[in-house]
Amino acid sequence: MSHRRTYIDIHILQTVPPSNLNRDDAGSPKQAVYGGARRARVSSQAWKRATRKAFEDELGLPAEQLGTRTKRVSTLLASRLADRTGLDGEAATRLSNALLAHDLDIKPGKKAAESAYLLFFGRSQLDAIVDLVAERAAELTALADGALAKAVADLPVRAQLTAKHPIDVALFGRMVADIPALNVDAATQVAHALSVHPVEIEFDYYTAVDDEKKPDEDAGAAMIGTVEFTSATLYRFATLDVHHLAHNLDMDFEATIEATRAFLRAFVTSMPTGHQNTFAHRTVPSVVSYVVRHDQPINLVSAFESPIRSRDGIAATAAIRLADELSRTSRMWGFTPLAVASVYNPASTTTARHQDQDTESANVAQAFGTPRSLDEAIDATIAAVRPRLDGATTSR
Structure with missing residues (x-):
């Protein structure tokens, strides 16, 4: 061939x-x-x-069947873990963070609910990650932090994000500078x-009137502004x-x-x-x-x-x-x-x-x-x- x-x-x-x-x-x-x-x-x-x-x-x-591009990968994964396994929110978040930290090395962002990366991935790929731990989620979350990290260290989490891409990831690709293994060529x-043809920028001057203004009050607009257009x-x-x-x-x-x-x-x-x-x-x-x-x-x-x-x-x-x-x-x-x-x-x-x-x-x-x-x-x-x-x- x-x-x-x-x-x-x-x-x-x-x-x-x-x-x-x-x-x-x-x-x-x-x-x-x-x-x-x-x-x-x-x-x-x-x-x-x-x-x-x-x-x-x-x-x-x-x-x-589609992807989403977000910094909230851990939050979405935790939600799926909770739905599938019955874990409470705190336990699901803890397990989610542990799964993403080792094999993917996804670092936390400035906000608690966000990662440092805007990651483009498939929702079904998150379900595949959940499949890795669904049967023993309660057992894993009962472990201390160090033991939990060790228990999930050998799970092929990254592999779930590098196969069975949704069509928009397959079409438009994915680039994570710090994790080249996650990159997908578009x-x-x-x-x-x-x-x-040539264009010129034009301006639309607009006003907004206060509907509750009385007729004997001043006739001025409550708001004025401009918006540019071509x-x-x-x-x-x-x-x-x-x-x-x-x-x-x-x-x-x-x-x-x-x-x-x-x-x-x-x-x-x-x-x-x-x-x-x-x-x-x-x-x-x-x-x-x-x-x-x-x-x-x-x-x-x-x-x-x-x-x-x-x-x-x-x-x-x-x-x-x-x-x-x-x-x-x-x-x-x-x-x-x-x-x-x-x-x-x-x-x-x-x-x-x-x-x-x-x-x-x-x-x-x-x-x-x-x-x-x-x-x-x-x-x-x-x-x-x-x-x-x-x-x-x-x-x-």
């Missing part, structure tokens, strides 16, 4: 109205200079978290989303190494397919929630293109190195440029996709008042393929990937 590489690149164009999806330490929408122009930016971390939340909130995946890479057509990119995902999921190919399907949908439909109540900024993309490759991932942001400047809309020009860049990487560099499945409206991918609309439409169709619904595009992508997993091996 030979080692194969299979990547799924996800290219998205998405227009958002006035919004502040992802702000910096001063409250301003994040930005970056690209191609000599200041662009709106949404960090990769913001969209990865939105994707993780979408697994449960939108796709309805059970919480027990199967995905997510780019910072960038606007395809509006943008964003280019979003992520890539998934399918074989590395299989490696992270213990070579369970059906689990890999299901995790891939979940990521293909959740990354597309998710949205960061910064100032969501203020701006109601949730939109859907105008273009989604899944590109299956065997050579290397290719970010097509170069299509927008020269910023789009238009007063007649941005999205159509962006779609044409993205299609041209996808075709160029194949024609000039030989990076020919194994499969392409796209969601787009052909009528919305031509520029207004352009003499070569038929040519534009043909070029877009050649690059993106037949327009599909999101479900159809995901099914087609999975169909292209599945045969490459069957009988394949991976080495990391």
Whole structure:
């Protein structure tokens, strides 16, 4: 059996109205200079978290199949120990701390209920740790501290956190600088989303009125403030190494397919929630293109190195440029996709008042393929990937 590489690149164009999806330490929408122009930016971390939340909130995946990222690993483990064994809270916490201290060397944090590390792990992995001691929990907690530490010293606690990863840990990885054995290399890479055009920061001045103020009292507002915002057509990119995902999921190919399907949908439909109540900024993309490759991932942001400047809309020009860049990487560099499945409206991918609309439409169709619904595009992508997993091996 030979080692194969299979990547799924996800290219998205998405227009958002006035919004502040992802702000910096001063409250301003994040930005970056690209191609000599200041662009709106949404960090990769913001969209990865939105994707993780979408697994449960939108796709309805059970919480027990997903991970959580927290400093309260000892608290969660103690809660599970108490539920399973009937230990009281103090005894369960003591046993939890003992289990985590030796094999994992997880140090306590500044707060009593927290560890020093923000650890990303699966809830089911905690249950596997509980399995190690469930039958003799009462016996262990009856021991003095030194004897308890010695009694649990040889238990394979670390092994429970390095196998049977939940899909979000398998996808996004885990890094604990002080405990390299717990590290998991991510199967995905997510780019910072960038606007395809220059942006300027704008300010919304708002006031709040006291509803109980009498008509004869002063007319001033009870509160005033400002919030910064931008509006943008964003280019979003992520890539998934399918074989590395299989490696992270213990070579369970059906689990890999299901995790891939979940990521293909959740990354597309998710949205960061910064100032969501203020701006109601949730939109859907105008273009989604899944590109299956065997050579290397290719970010097509170069299509927008020269910023789009238009007063007649941005999205159509962006779609044409993205299609041209996808075709160029194949024609000039030989990076020919194994499969392409796209969601787009052909009528919305031509520029207004352009003499070569038929040519534009043909070029877009050649690059993106037949327009599909999101479900159809995901099914087609999975169909292209599945045969490459069957009988394949991976080495990391």
